[in-house]
Amino acid sequence: xxxxxxxxxxxxxxxxxxxxxxxxxxxxxxxxxxxxxxxxxxxxxxxxxxxxxxxxxxxxxxxxxxxxxxxxxxxxxxxxxxxxxxxxxxxxxxxxxxxxxxxxxxxxxxxxxxxxxxxxxxxxxxxxxxxxxxxxxxxxxxxxxxxxxxxxxxxxxxxxxxxxxxxxxxxxxxxxxxxxxxxxxxxxxxxxxxxxxxxxxxxxxxxxxxxxxxxxxxxxxxxxxxxxxxxxxxxxxxxxxxxxxxxxxxxxxxxxxxxxxxxxxxxxxxxxxxxxxxxxxxxxxxxxxxxxxxxxxxxxxxxxxxxxxxxxxxxxxxxxxxxxxxxxxxxxxxxxxxxxxxxxxxxxxxxxxxxxxxxxxxxxxxxxxxxxxxxxxxxxxxxxxxxxxxxxxxxxxxxxxxxxxxxxxxxxxxxxxxxxxxxxxxxxxxxxxxxxxxxxxxxxxxxxxxxxxxxxxxxxxxxxxxxxxxxxxxxxxxxxxxxxxxxxxxxxxxxxxx
Amino acid sequence: xxxxxxxxxxxxxxxxxxxxxxxxxxxxxxxxxxxxxxxxxxxxxxxxxxxxxxxxxxxxxxxxxxxxxxxxxxxxxxxxxxxxxxxxxxxxxxxxxxxxxxxxxxxxxxxxxxxxxxxxxxxxxxxxxxxxxxxxxxxxxxxxxxxxxxxxxxxxxxxxxxxxxxxxxxxxxxxxxxxxxxxxxxxxxxxxxxxxxxxxxxxxxxxxxxxxxxxxxxxxxxxxxxxxxxxxxxxxxxxxxxxxxxxxxxxxxxxxxxxxxxxxxxxxxxxxxxxxxxxxxxxxxxxxxxxxxxxxxxxxxxxxxxxxxxxxxxxxxxxxx
Numbered sequence: 001x002x003x004x005x006x007x008x009x010x011x012x013x014x015x016x017x018x019x020x021x022x023x024x025x026x027x028x029x030x031x032x033x034x035x036x037x038x039x040x041x042x043x044x045x046x047x048x049x050x051x052x053x054x055x056x057x058x059x060x061x062x063x064x065x066x067x068x069x070x071x072x073x074x075x076x077x078x079x080x081x082x083x084x085x086x087x088x089x090x091x092x093x094x095x096x097x098x099x100x101x102x103x104x105x106x107x108x109x110x111x112x113x114x115x116x117x118x119x120x121x122x123x124x125x126x127x128x129x130x131x132x133x134x135x136x137x138x139x140x141x142x143x144x145x146x147x148x149x150x151x152x153x154x155x156x157x158x159x160x161x162x163x164x165x166x167x168x169x170x171x172x173x174x175x176x177x178x179x180x181x182x183x184x185x186x187x188x189x190x191x192x193x194x195x196x197x198x199x200x201x202x203x204x205x206x207x208x209x210x211x212x213x214x215x216x217x218x219x220x221x222x223x224x225x226x227x228x229x230x231x232x233x234x235x236x237x238x239x240x241x242x243x244x245x246x247x248x249x250x251x252x253x254x255x256x257x258x259x260x261x262x263x264x265x266x267x268x269x270x271x272x273x274x275x276x277x278x279x280x281x282x283x284x285x286x287x288x289x290x291x292x293x294x295x296x297x298x299x300x301x302x303x304x305x306x307x308x309x310x311x312x313x314x315x316x317x318x319x320x321x322x323x324x325x326x327x328x329x330x331x332x333x334x335x336x337x338x339x340x341x342x343x344x345x346x347x348x349x350x351x352x353x354x355x356x357x358x359x360x361x362x363x364x365x366x367x368x369x370x371x372x373x374x375x376x377x378x379x380x381x382x383x384x385x386x387x388x389x390x391x392x393x394x395x396x397x398x399x400x401x402x403x404x405x406x407x408x409x410x411x412x413x414x415x416x417x418x419x420x421x422x423x424x425x426x427x428x429x430x431x432x433x434x435x436x437x438x439x440x441x442x443x444x445x446x447x448x449x450x451x452x453x454x455x456x457x458x459x460x461x462x463x464x465x466x467x468x469x470x471x472x473x474x475x476x477x478x479x480x481x482x483x484x485x486x487x488x489x490x491x492x493x494x495x496x497x498x
Numbered sequence: 499x500x501x502x503x504x505x506x507x508x509x510x511x512x513x514x515x516x517x518x519x520x521x522x523x524x525x526x527x528x529x530x531x532x533x534x535x536x537x538x539x540x541x542x543x544x545x546x547x548x549x550x551x552x553x554x555x556x557x558x559x560x561x562x563x564x565x566x567x568x569x570x571x572x573x574x575x576x577x578x579x580x581x582x583x584x585x586x587x588x589x590x591x592x593x594x595x596x597x598x599x600x601x602x603x604x605x606x607x608x609x610x611x612x613x614x615x616x617x618x619x620x621x622x623x624x625x626x627x628x629x630x631x632x633x634x635x636x637x638x639x640x641x642x643x644x645x646x647x648x649x650x651x652x653x654x655x656x657x658x659x660x661x662x663x664x665x666x667x668x669x670x671x672x673x674x675x676x677x678x679x680x681x682x683x684x685x686x687x688x689x690x691x692x693x694x695x696x697x698x699x700x701x702x703x704x705x706x707x708x709x710x711x712x713x714x715x716x717x718x719x720x721x722x723x724x725x726x727x728x729x730x731x732x733x734x735x736x737x738x739x740x741x742x743x744x745x746x747x748x749x750x751x752x753x754x755x756x757x758x759x760x761x762x763x764x765x766x767x768x769x770x771x772x773x774x775x776x777x778x779x780x781x782x783x784x785x786x787x788x789x790x791x792x793x794x795x796x797x798x799x800x801x802x803x804x805x806x807x808x809x810x811x812x813x814x815x816x817x818x819x
Contacts, residue, residue: 270514
């Protein structure tokens with residue numbers, strides 16, 4: 001595939017600030033939303049100014065042609081995910097918007113330190129609730145919320161993991177409000193996905209908009225596989241030289257299979273399924289052409305319930321019989337650890353600022369979105385009274401399903417949801433409708449503001465490292481706030497400036 | 499204490515080894531199918547068109563399945579059966595679907611270029627319909643299929659890292675070629691009932707011609723045997739020739755080389771397969787094939803086909819379960 005198509009002279013001319021009118025940006029109006037490109041009320045950043053002038057000078061037809069090339073390229077490369085509805089499975093691409101989202105060094109500093117702080121607190125919280133339960137005794141977090149949580153795993157009680165790290169890979173969903181302040185929307189501490197798109201989106205930018213990128217100092221995203229492998233090697237059972245790491249996938253029909261392939265390739269380790277592994281003599285082995293070979297760390301992309309039919313769901317065909325027993329004997333490491341789901345539960349999320357203060361004696365560097373826990377009577381009453389202006393989320397779901405966005409709901413939808421909420425208030429939290437920041441996005445009627453979020457990825461073995469940038473998801477439909485890939489969202493390349 | 503650090507051992511998942519063999523076999527089948535369809539369409543025309551088209555289901559052992567769906571073997575019905583029919587496991591549609599599924603399984607092992615080409619090739623084949631395989635397009639479709647399969651072969655040659663997986667891939671390719679050539683020979687010798695009678699051979703020149711073209715060996719054969727066709731010589735050429743890329747003997751010798759590499763470099767137990775191969779290779783000589791072809795070749799070809807199948811099982815069996 002031809003990259004870009006701009007000649008050298010065109011590239012040169014676009015290096016110069018443009019004096020012509022910003023035709024491509026014409027009609028672009030973020031109204032009261034914070035725009036990541038224009039940044040009202042913030043000091044001008046020279047790189048952003050240059051990027052904006054290049055973008056404005058790029059004919060819209062050229063942008064559209066490049067967008068088509070990018071779409072073709074994604075299909076050709078099979079960079080797809082599978083959508084299941086009714087009885088059909090369709091391979092879809094995650095739409096790529098070629099206008100990048102830019103993060104300044106100062107902003108990145110806040111995000112990076114905020115994510116590291118949050119991952120530390122999550123790991124300390126997990127250690128505590130599976131050991132002494134001090135935070136419950138001190139009534140910082142209601143004990144029943146933790147101990148009765150579907151994500152709380154009895155098998156983890158009293159069990160120690162290397163470096164007390166439970167969440168080896170964490171995806172923190174961050175949004176920006178109308179003042180430009182970053183806020184954490186949720187933690188993904190089980191098997192967060194999307195990192196493959198971070199790297200693929202960068203490669204796509206290099207192919208289709210090299211002239212927009214020329215001479216800009218953007219931080220690299222190429223280190224992820226190496227960092228992840230090294231963390232996986234660190235947590236391997238002690239005494240093992242050159243540990244064998246594998247990626248455990250449910251297989252080629254899983255919607256995230258493309259990412260599993262990416263992870264295995266970038267780490268340079270085998271991509272296995274449950275049937276490729278076996279437990280013998282208390283150790284985990286993989287079936288190779290030369291017989292059984294030992295496995296020391298499993299980066300699993302299978303949910304807790306499916307990992308081991310002996311320990312959890314006996315119906316699971318995806319896992320490995322005896323795996324948990326082997327893990328408990330310390331002969332193999334599993335990342336992320338079992339039982340982390342309790343920490344990224346939406347009900348626990350509401351307590352995260354207090355959890356951070358409790359363990360670290362620090363203020364959260366990245367604040368939460370104001371959240372009400374409907375299990376509490378006052379919060380429920382408020383939520384019912386203000387349903388039409390709130391976002392209400394079930395606490396045990398992911399992927400944007402079963403979500404109510406009050407201002408966008410019809411009267412009938414509100415009434416239906418009110419009944420659901422009253423029937424099981426403990427299952428819901430509510431938050432004010434966020435005025436998510438927007439980014440210029442190529443749409444049918446031109447370059448238009450569309451809402452975005454950000455999911456940085458943190459890798460933790462002994463220490464925590466955060467991949468510069470993360471996955472920027474964009475809600476492609478005008479006005480919609482839901483950025484999930486399963487709900488019609490797309491993604492953008494994320495540029496952290498040096 | 500070691501001065502030279504121990505080399506990191508790169509294991510190959512047994513299931514992936516098997517997938518690698520299948521990937522190669524399915525891609526090879528697409529090329530073979532395209533060539534046979536093209537040759538039948540172009541060179542095998544005579545008064546009895548039906549008999550020629552019927553030879554393709556016969557080669558593939560599909561006669562019963564074919565007649566369940568079609569009453570008569572024509573370009574249209576055979577084209578439909580082998581180019582479009584997704585329910586026929588021996589159609590190029592099924593081959594590319596299976597190849598892509600294996601490639602998907604192996605996505606972490608094969609090169610990005612290989613995956614990209616298979617993926618694009620897959621969508622191109624998926625787009626074929628009745629309108630694209632009409633007589634005026636038939637040759638172009640066959641050319642597209644051959645080129646796609648050959649592009650795959652070339653990309654693999656240039657980009658697939660040559661560790662264990664590559665050896666298994668090559669074994670798959672060579673096993674498939676040996677199998678296909680045996681099938682081709684079998685049907686022709688079956689239908690032509692070879693005699694040592696030179697007159698008969700002359701009458702059948704067009705058929706020998708088509709047979710050699712279907713194996714991409716026509717010009718090489720002309721060069722080796724400019725004076726004409728002789729059934730025993732054709733049989734020797736296709737079974738025992740050591741220079742013809744699709745001769746059974748050459749392909750089995752390649753399989754043997756790769757198996758030996760797997761045994762010596764990776765310490766894989768390949769004794770069963772190597773023993774079988776040793777015996778089989780011993781038979782692929784000019785004197786032996788000449789002798790066999792002077793009587794009846796079919797039983798021998800059946801035997802070779804069974805042995806090639808058994809070889810695949812031997813190889814996979816060494817690490818299965």
